[in-house]
Amino acid sequence: MRGRTASLLVGVAGLVLCAVGLAFDPGAVLRGWLAAFAFWVGLPLGALMLLLAHDLTGGRWGRPAREPLRAAAATMLLLALCLLPILFALPLLYPWARPEEAAPLKNLFYLNGPFFVARALVFVVLWTLLSLVAAWRAAAVPAPVAVVGLILLALTATLAAFDWTMSLEPEWGSSIYGMMVISGHLLAALALATLAAVVAGPAVGEGERMDLGSLLIAGILLWFYLSFMQFLIIWEEDLPKEISWYVARLAGGWGWVAVLGALGQGALPFFALIWWPVKRSRIGLGAVCGLLLASHLLECWWLVLPGTPGGWTWFAPVATLGIGGLWAALFLGRLKAVRRQPAAEAPHAAGLVGEARHG
């Protein structure tokens, strides 16, 4: 309970600071808010994808991971509300929403205010409905719903990444971008679930923890592969309208952020996890998860802030704490409620079937 009160206080303090900032520099507050939103929305979104994937495939890793994943996915409604300030202030964030800058753009049939808002509403309503089905009930989602849900999630999350962060630079486009962002969501949600499993203590068996560690390796490889491929292709082509995205993100301090992100979300956790003493120890695995989440936060800031005219702003950490405080309070509350529920038969049975299938 104390943890939830503390997070709630931090969240309210962050929100108050953001509200005060709106009076002085609304542009800075909003780009900080978007950078924070890009991080936090990934947790329920990634958790939702992992939950549906587990409903379909089963596996021992779900036993400790399902509860934190369900608690994380249940926070989708909060993130849907956090999107509203962005929708009300499009011209402050996006060049295509400012008439004088939008004039030379050729993709205005897609990037325009009403269509953008309509798409965003479709995305968050769909995700919230899926989270109601998958996260608020203890039973496993029926396979047809999980299949359709995963396909819709892949499509909408890709378009959401294109809309919300890629369109900050409307002249720039990369088809790998959506998958790259989704792989970051998945990795962050998996790291969160593993961290919760580690914190839960010796109740979680070593085998389950090792499975989660192995899945984290797969997540790290996927994220690193997609991120590096986008960089490699654009770097090799070296076209002015494509490389500009990386020029902004590798100049000055942002270059060091990129190096930190590649190390903290790629090389370091990878080499730590393939060394089995780290994967086996609770402290080692927990530290890797903490590093992954922190690096993912840096990555989200790095994706958003250098693409805006103002660049870095202290409202990014403030908004991260603001949304994050509320998010953590909701997450911890749901986690407690989920853990108090009598062990549901269905997901467990699904897990056993899945194991037999993989056996």
Place this chain on the structure above:
Amino acid sequence: MSRVLAVFDSPDRMLDALRRLREAGFSRLEVYSPQAVEGVDELLGRRSRALPLIIVAAGVAGAVGGFLLQYVGMAVHYPLNIGGRPLNSWPAFSTSTFELAALAMLLVGVLAFFALCRLPRLYDPVFAVPGMERASQDRFLIGVELREASIDRERLDRALARFDGVRIEEVPE
């Protein structure tokens, strides 16, 4: 010195018997099974620490060698200006560097695995034991080396007495 094989029809019974044999003091043991059984390596005291290190070393050697191969070619011996890119185009080198590291790990890893398993070995007297071929199908076998045949055989029978239905075969010299 003679050898016998104890034949089991389930991995759990085999593991149990193996534990009992260790407790009874038998140390020259070998297990033949159609699949890896968790816990056998620990009981046989044969957890290889060398193999992961060999593979990591091969990976490092492959990566360094793969990178130098491209660096020496592109930046030292045949420097060519390609589209204004730097001679040391490390992002472009990285995929081949990775591939060569993976190749080195795979080749060295397989060879080292065979060497550590003492393979290839074309003949072993246990092959002549009737039913040995089922070690690759559905039977779990423990090979025991008896140093003083009559005494050890007695101890062996005592250690395995509780496993009814276990078949014990002599390995021909």
